[in-house]
Amino acid sequence: MSATAFLTGDCPLLIARLIADHATLEASLDAATAALATQGQALAEARMLDACSDVLELMLPGNDATGLRSVLDAHFPKSDAVIARDEFRIPHLFVSDMDSTMIGQECIDELADFAGIKEKIAAITERAMQGELDFESALRERVGLLSGLEESAISRCLVERIVPMPGARTLVATLKHHGCRTVLVTGGFHHFADPVAEDLGFERVVANRLAVSQDRLSGQLVGGITDSSVKARVLQEEMSLLGASAVSLATGDGANDIPMLEAATYGVAYHAKPKAREAANGWIDRGDLTSLLKLLDIHERDWVMG
Numbered sequence: 490m491s492a493t494a495f496l497t498g499d500c501p502l503l504i505a506r507l508i509a510d511h512a513t514l515e516a517s518l519d520a521a522t523a524a525l526a527t528q529g530q531a532l533a534e535a536r537m538l539d540a541c542s543d544v545l546e547l548m549l550p551g552n553d554a555t556g557l558r559s560v561l562d563a564h565f566p567k568s569d570a571v572i573a574r575d576e577f578r579i580p581h582l583f584v585s586d587m588d589s590t591m592i593g594q595e596c597i598d599e600l601a602d603f604a605g606i607k608e609k610i611a612a613i614t615e616r617a618m619q620g621e622l623d624f625e626s627a628l629r630e631r632v633g634l635l636s637g638l639e640e641s642a643i644s645r646c647l648v649e650r651i652v653p654m655p656g657a658r659t660l661v662a663t664l665k666h667h668g669c670r671t672v673l674v675t676g677g678f679h680h681f682a683d684p685v686a687e688d689l690g691f692e693r694v695v696a697n698r699l700a701v702s703q704d705r706l707s708g709q710l711v712g713g714i715t716d717s718s719v720k721a722r723v724l725q726e727e728m729s730l731l732g733a734s735a736v737s738l739a740t741g742d743g744a745n746d747i748p749m750l751e752a753a754t755y756g757v758a759y760h761a762k763p764k765a766r767e768a769a770n771g772w773i774d775r776g777d778l779t780s781l782l783k784l785l786d787i788h789e790r791d792w793v794m795g
Contacts, residue, residue, distance in 0.1 A: 567774050572771065573770070580755065585671075586720070590759050598611040598614050602650075620747075620762070625716055663787060666791075670731070674719070675696045679699075696715055698711040742758060
């Protein structure tokens with residue numbers, strides 16, 4: 490059956506787009522094709538998206554995304570990729586984590602450095618991101634350790650430490666240019682997320698709020714916790730306003746992002762921890778955030794440079 494028949498809905502379809510090492514691309518594709526054949530999966534088409542593109546698109550019948558992913562991981566190491574069950578479309582909604590995704594730092598770890606306890610807090614952060622600790626308990630423990638720190642340290646930390654990920658501004662600006670709504674949702678804090686969102690161009694922010702008393706952190710939080718369930722719920726709430734046919738893109742790097750990544754049409758793990766990468770249907774292991782624009786087939790001439 491032809492690829493055209495797949496696209497008209499006559500049978501299930503998997504499409505994978507990936508960016509990999511050009512020097513070994515042909516050999517990797519041959520090996521991947523053979524590996525798929527041993528699983529009973531046959532490629533219907535393999536092509537570069539256009540003459541100037543570095544994105545390889547694979548199309549095959551069926552719905553064994555797990556088998557396809559195992560083949561891609563085995564034969565295209567250190568790649569950027571997304572696996573879809575239908576034609577790719579530019580998303581109507583983009584929801585992203587902040588720390589180590591839209592910015593290159595973990596804000597609470599950097600803030601802890603001003604209190605002289607970065608190593609202690611960073612160890613808790615890492616275990617929480619790996620999914621080894623309950624997120625809320627780990628968050629409250631770390632915030633408690635910051636009790637007494639001057640609120641002004643946050644402003645200094647923002648100026649001196651917090652830097653956007655390469656491609657973050659361009660990704661957000663380009664998606665917005667194409668009609669996509671953008672939401673930053675983080676287990677971090679409004680003190681950081683609000684200025685980061687303004688800088689990058691996000692339209693909505695969902696985050697935790699640090700309690701402050703007499704210009705110092707009290708070691709407490711105000712209101713509810715933005716945890717993994719809240720991240721997924723924000724995506725679902727936003728999607729409910731856009732209609733059943735809307736397409737969503739989510740990015741994150743840690744265990745707290747897993748439900749959000751699983752709920753998105755394209756859930757992309759960005760240089761992520763193993764559990765988050767395994768849960769996602771896309772991953773960026775190779776490039777920066779503009780790889781997402783390439784995988785969505787948005788030509789560079791149509792990017793809005795941030």
